[in-house]
Amino acid sequence: MLRINTFKKYPFINTTKIFLTSRCLNTLGKSKPSTNTIDNLEFYPGKSSMIRLEEFYDNTLSDNLMILSYKDPRTEGEFIKKRIKQHPPLTKAAQDVDNPFKKNRPPIKPRGGKKTQPVPPPQSHETIPRLDEIYIHCMIKQAIHNKQHLLSGLMALQCITSERPNVVYSKTGVANWKLRAGMPIGCVVNIKGPPMYTFVDKLVEIVLPRLKEWYGVPLSSGDGNGNIAMGFPSSALSLFPEVEGNYDSFPLMTGFDVIFNTTAYTDHEARALLSGFQIPFNEKKRKRRNIRVME
Secondary structure, three states, X not given: OHHHHHHHHOHHHHHHHHHHHHHHHHHHHOOOOOOOOOOOOOOOOOOOOOOHHHHHHHHHHHHHHHHHOOOOHHHHHHHHHHHHOOOOOOOOOOOOOOOHHHOOOOOOOOOOOOXXXXXXXXXXXXXXXXXXXXXXXXXXXXXXXXXXXXXXXXXXXXXXXXXXXXXXXXXXXXXXXXXXXXXXXXXXXXXXXXXXHHHHHHHHHHHHHHOOOOOOEEOOOOOOOOEEEEEEOHHHHOOOHHHHHOHHHXXXXXXXXXXXXXXXOOHHHHHHHHHHOOOOEEOOOOOOOOOOOOO
């Protein structure tokens, strides 16, 4: 009785109750999509922080490389003219036919025909050399007899790069090695962006200081267009923290090759870039001396 008398005395209470109930039902039926969740299609997560090595390049190393790689207009013109120069192959008529040493011998094949190298754009702050991508690959010769040996290389590359590698198949066959065309023989992985700088940081700070009998990269390395490759033994693979912590999970350790693809147009600029990341370069590769054991 008290409840009925209250509603009769104060009729706005019942009206407010009905209004709030209908408002809550409408709100539940038409919920507003959240804008700060990953499930929403309009949410694009951005970079929350910069990697230490990438920040070092943007703040310090890029300024030094801009000064070291500067060319005056005359030197830049000569460099571009050398790149544009054509190298047509020598014809048989241009060879010395009257030479007595060439009589009764098969003709020499025409030489030359070098491909023209890419021409760099005008110098600016956008042409400073930087790392573009890194290829890491390894060949596992034990996979010729047993394909399961590929799993060790695939797992190791995926652990040290955080990217899924691809299987490499042989293009030609070699009878002496019992290798046929189309057989899986190795694995390769391509990394860019943050995983690339993370791999270089681990390679420079952890692996190279602990590596024995490795005297650096020779100064003659490079393909002439700013790409540098270097090889590491199987002992270097076990020095990565991801592999070292789970060493028993990898029954086979193999050597691997690392190819640094840069935006530089010369090997000198590429070596300056990698030396800024604390990768050592030496003039000559040391030769191992034969040590005789005296009995």
